[in-house]
Amino acid sequence: MAELLLETPPTRRAGLWLDAWASLRRSRAAWVAALVLASIVVAALVGPSLSRYAIDAVDWTQASLASPPSFANGHWFGTDTNGRDLFVRVWIGTRMSLLVAVLATVVSVAVGVAWGATAGYLGGRVDGLMMRFVDVLYALPYMFFVIILTVVFGRSLVLIFLAIGAVGWLTMARIVRGQALALRQREFVEAAIALGLPARTVIARHIVPNVAGTVIVYATLTVPQVILFESFLSFLGLGVQEPLTSLGRLVAEGALEMETSPWLLLIPSIVLGTLLLCLNFLGDGLRDALDPRRPR
Amino acid sequence: MSGAPLLEIRDLEVVFDTPAGAVQAVGGVSLDVHEGECLALVGESGSGKTQAMLACLGLLAGNGRTQGSVRYAGQELVGADEAALQHVRGTGIALLSQDPMNTLTPHLRIETQLVELLLDRGLATRAEARERAVQALREVDIPDPAARLRQYPHELSGGMRQRVALAIALMGRPRLLLADEPTTALDVSVQARVLDLLGNVCASGLGLLLVTHDLGVVAALADRVAVMYAGRLVEVAPVAELFAAPRHPYTAALLAAVPRLRGDEYGRLPAIAGTPPRPGQPAAGCAFAPRCSHAVQACRETKPDLRGLEPGIDVTVACHRPLSAVAQPA
Amino acid sequence: MSVAAPALLQVDGVSVRFPLRNGVPGARERTVDALREVSVEVPSGGRVGIVGESGSGKSTLARVVLGLRRADAGRVLWDGEAVDYRDAARLRRLRREMQVVFQDPFGSLDPRMTAGAAVAEALQALRSPVPRAAERVRVLQALEEVGLAPGLADRYPHELSGGQCQRVAIARATIARPRLLVCDEAVSALDVSVQAQIVNLLRDLSERHGMALLFISHNLAVVRYLCDSVVVLHRGHVVEQGSLAEVFERPRDAYTRMLLAAVPEPDPALARRRARG
Numbered sequence: 001m002a003e004l005l006l007e008t009p010p011t012r013r014a015g016l017w018l019d020a021w022a023s024l025r026r027s028r029a030a031w032v033a034a035l036v037l038a039s040i041v042v043a044a045l046v047g048p049s050l051s052r053y054a055i056d057a058v059d060w061t062q063a064s065l066a067s068p069p070s071f072a073n074g075h076w077f078g079t080d081t082n083g084r085d086l087f088v089r090v091w092i093g094t095r096m097s098l099l100v101a102v103l104a105t106v107v108s109v110a111v112g113v114a115w116g117a118t119a120g121y122l123g124g125r126v127d128g129l130m131m132r133f134v135d136v137l138y139a140l141p142y143m144f145f146v147i148i149l150t151v152v153f154g155r156s157l158v159l160i161f162l163a164i165g166a167v168g169w170l171t172m173a174r175i176v177r178g179q180a181l182a183l184r185q186r187e188f189v190e191a192a193i194a195l196g197l198p199a200r201t202v203i204a205r206h207i208v209p210n211v212a213g214t215v216i217v218y219a220t221l222t223v224p225q226v227i228l229f230e231s232f233l234s235f236l237g238l239g240v241q242e243p244l245t246s247l248g249r250l251v252a253e254g255a256l257e258m259e260t261s262p263w264l265l266l267i268p269s270i271v272l273g274t275l276l277l278c279l280n281f282l283g284d285g286l287r288d289a290l291d292p293r294r295p296r
Numbered sequence: 297m298s299g300a301p302l303l304e305i306r307d308l309e310v311v312f313d314t315p316a317g318a319v320q321a322v323g324g325v326s327l328d329v330h331e332g333e334c335l336a337l338v339g340e341s342g343s344g345k346t347q348a349m350l351a352c353l354g355l356l357a358g359n360g361r362t363q364g365s366v367r368y369a370g371q372e373l374v375g376a377d378e379a380a381l382q383h384v385r386g387t388g389i390a391l392l393s394q395d396p397m398n399t400l401t402p403h404l405r406i407e408t409q410l411v412e413l414l415l416d417r418g419l420a421t422r423a424e425a426r427e428r429a430v431q432a433l434r435e436v437d438i439p440d441p442a443a444r445l446r447q448y449p450h451e452l453s454g455g456m457r458q459r460v461a462l463a464i465a466l467m468g469r470p471r472l473l474l475a476d477e478p479t480t481a482l483d484v485s486v487q488a489r490v491l492d493l494l495g496n497v498c499a500s501g502l503g504l505l506l507v508t509h510d511l512g513v514v515a516a517l518a519d520r521v522a523v524m525y526a527g528r529l530v531e532v533a534p535v536a537e538l539f540a541a542p543r544h545p546y547t548a549a550l551l552a553a554v555p556r557l558r559g560d561e562y563g564r565l566p567a568i569a570g571t572p573p574r575p576g577q578p579a580a581g582c583a584f585a586p587r588c589s590h591a592v593q594a595c596r597e598t599k600p601d602l603r604g605l606e607p608g609i610d611v612t613v614a615c616h617r618p619l620s621a622v623a624q625p626a
Numbered sequence: 627m628s629v630a631a632p633a634l635l636q637v638d639g640v641s642v643r644f645p646l647r648n649g650v651p652g653a654r655e656r657t658v659d660a661l662r663e664v665s666v667e668v669p670s671g672g673r674v675g676i677v678g679e680s681g682s683g684k685s686t687l688a689r690v691v692l693g694l695r696r697a698d699a700g701r702v703l704w705d706g707e708a709v710d711y712r713d714a715a716r717l718r719r720l721r722r723e724m725q726v727v728f729q730d731p732f733g734s735l736d737p738r739m740t741a742g743a744a745v746a747e748a749l750q751a752l753r754s755p756v757p758r759a760a761e762r763v764r765v766l767q768a769l770e771e772v773g774l775a776p777g778l779a780d781r782y783p784h785e786l787s788g789g790q791c792q793r794v795a796i797a798r799a800t801i802a803r804p805r806l807l808v809c810d811e812a813v814s815a816l817d818v819s820v821q822a823q824i825v826n827l828l829r830d831l832s833e834r835h836g837m838a839l840l841f842i843s844h845n846l847a848v849v850r851y852l853c854d855s856v857v858v859l860h861r862g863h864v865v866e867q868g869s870l871a872e873v874f875e876r877p878r879d880a881y882t883r884m885l886l887a888a889v890p891e892p893d894p895a896l897a898r899r900r901a902r903g
Contacts, residue, residue, distance in 0.1 A: 340817035340818065483844065484889050485885065488890075509817060511818070512890030515892050549819065550818060555825070555845065555848045557889055565825050565826060569823070571787045571820070572787070
């Protein structure tokens with residue numbers, strides 16, 4: 001058998017995560033998206049402190065309450081119909097939207113992946129029961145669910161995260177379950193079972209990492225959904241409350257004034273649109289980067 | 297085998313552009329296929345045999361480039377525009393691929409798929425086309441062809457699907473059939489019938505280019521055999537000559553490695569050590585040299601050209617030290 | 627072997643039924659017998675070939691033995707004792723004694739795991755796992771035993787050839803020294819020259835460690851070079867079983883004879899004579 005040892009020269013590999021990182025660096029769309037996204041995050045963090053106005057301060061000095069963007073008076077994005085500085089409000093709103101989106105997505109990914117992978121892997125009756133539970137939750141008019149939660153526990157940000165996460169994980173669980181069901185039939189999973197590994201090890205080591213690509217793409221799609229859902233909640237008076245705001249709320253309010261004060265709609269929409277576009281590009285890039293079979 | 301060849305391949309080269317750079321899959325392949333002849337193109341996975349065949353029809357993946365010349369009945373196909381290729385495909389050259397489940401569209405009736413080409417090209421009226429379809433199914437030994445026309449692919453067994461795929465390929469009355477591993481996906485008991493049918497196809501005057509890794513299939517069907525290794529031809533010979541006295545050490549080793557049903561020994565299989573080279577790792581010398589027990593320094597340094605052996609024997613081999621016919625056990 | 631010693635593995639009258647769907651919505655659901663009262667014995671250290679065409683139930687048999695699929699009737703005995711596939715803890719212990727190599731060399735390795743990690747996982751599954759430091763040494767030894775250079779331990783499956791992947795799968799299956807290796811079409815997807823290497827490797831490992839083989843294949847010729855007895859399956863039935871010489875030289879069953887006659891032999895004279903006859 002010695003002659004077989006001359007097969008290929010040894011090379012040291014850096015590992016899949018480093019490979020993925022390098023590959024992400026090479027994908028221009030994903031890299032630009034990541035940079036833009038990072039600058040939006042930075043703006044959301046430091047932006048409000050650059051302006052001399054506070055979020056709830058009404059500027060009575062202007063001719064009208066809603067004044068267009070101007071560098072002269074320091075209202076770089078103009079003011080809203082209540083005379084409050086839009087620059088500050090947009091970045092505070094971005095901060096809020098991102099916070100809700102990220103936390104709710106984390107919740108839905110964590111619960112959804114665990115639930116879906118377990119159901120798909122175990123299959124049979126357990127799978128049936130777990131997925132029927134998901135169906136039942138789907139069927140619940142969750143708006144009532146959220147309203148009841150708010151009434152019982154009072155309004156709070158934590159509750160918004162929970163409410164949105166509680167809805168988001170259902171779809172995630174379905175997607176992951178479908179993938180896990182397919183992976184379960186794959187020979188490498190059967191080989192792992194045949195090695196005598198316990199179910200939780202097989203799920204954690206062989207199922208979950210192999211659904212990561214799909215999960216990441218879906219998670220980046222969840223973020224915009226969550227942002228929109230949050231604005232809907234806010235619109236009903238169940239979400240973020242004044243004087244705090246969110247991008248969804250700003251767009252909704254701006255839409256009402258779009259004929260008289262178009263900047264109120266345009267500016268938050270551009271920020272929101274850019275944010276969502278970047279997340280999608282980044283999601284695509286990540287999926288490709290995480291596929292070990294892709295040539296690099 | 298008189299007259300001009302039906303298919304004339306000269307110095308065919310296939311290069312794929314990949315993120316890692318250009319990878320040569322096929323290099324310097326020259327072959328002829330005559331009317332009524334079955335030429336088998338034999339090789340292991342990655343040897344470039346399938347890419348060479350696809351290049352003939354202009355069916356390479358988007359990142360593939362073809363150089364050299366492929367002439368069908370005198371018409372140059374390399375660099376020909378899509379309209380010209382379309383015209384040759386189906387009615388001139390037809391393709392039969394490995395997996396009949398992938399060749400047949402699942403949601404269309406057999407009839408629709410059979411008559412498609414004829415109606416598309418305006419070669420027949422619907423009634424004529426239907427007539428020809430029944431005829432074509434009968435030619436591939438499908439019982440009760442009129443009823444089969446109404447069925448969907450999933451209602452047929454694997455062997456029957458492959459025979460229907462053959463019938464579809466023959467509907468346009470092509471003069472040349474390219475068959476890519478036509479029996480690999482089939483059970484041995486149904487393989488035999490498909491092989492018989494392909495034999496009949498040749499006997500009726502069609503040229504057949506058979507791409508396969510199965511030397512049993514080659515023995516049953518081929519008139520001449522071309523062996524490929526690492527994208528190049530290593531030996532071209534008449535089938536009897538090749539099996540009786542392989543001249544290239546790779547051919548010989550490959551033949552020895554095939555498990556056989558007959559013979560006294562129930563012992564070890566003579567394996568070829570090492571692994572086939574990956575495409576895109578060009579060797580300075582003969583690609584087989586690292587695995588060859590006959591290799592000398594020259595084999596590792598210069599690439600051997602395909603050349604004839606002795607006058608009178610129709611064997612060409614690309615080897616610095618071809619095996620002599622005498623040294624081979626028959 | 628003494629007469630009293632029970633076979634290592636006994637498949638005793640196993641039947642498996644599949645629900646059959648023909649793809650037409652609303653069609654009546656029927657069942658098909660994948661295996662019908664199949665009995666097979668694998669003696670300790672013995673090499674038994676199971677041959678059959680697609681639909682013969684040969685892969686289902688492997689999955690029943692491995693506990694990846696439940697039998698509808700019959701039982702499987704290990705060392706003469708009936709295996710209870712519902713007892714998860716004992717099943718996991720049994721699985722260490724009984725390993726598997728599948729057909730698809732790439733599909734049987736996790737695309738996100740290096741060759742070394744895949745083999746190491748087999749060690750971690752043991753009841754008394756090997757300490758980390760010793761683990762790497764054992765893994766490299768196992769890779770060397772199947773003919774792979776140590777440098778390949780850090781490669782991912784897509785960076786290996788089909789033959790190399792299959793060697794990794796064999797190293798993973800044999801590192802814990804199982805007493806039975808189930809090979810489900812383990813060489814069918816490989817090229818001829820590589821197939822011969824793997825067949826020889828399996829034979830060497832079996833002889834060196836006294837490891838029994840249950841070798842499932844559609845290729846009768848391969849079985850001839852590896853096994854010492856053969857079972858022929860046809861539509862879920864055992865139609866013939868016996869020693870290599872018995873089955874190949876004096877087949878009694880008509881189906882076996884047809885199967886043997888249908889294999890295209892790499893011999894033009896022979897192949898053509900049969901085609902004309």
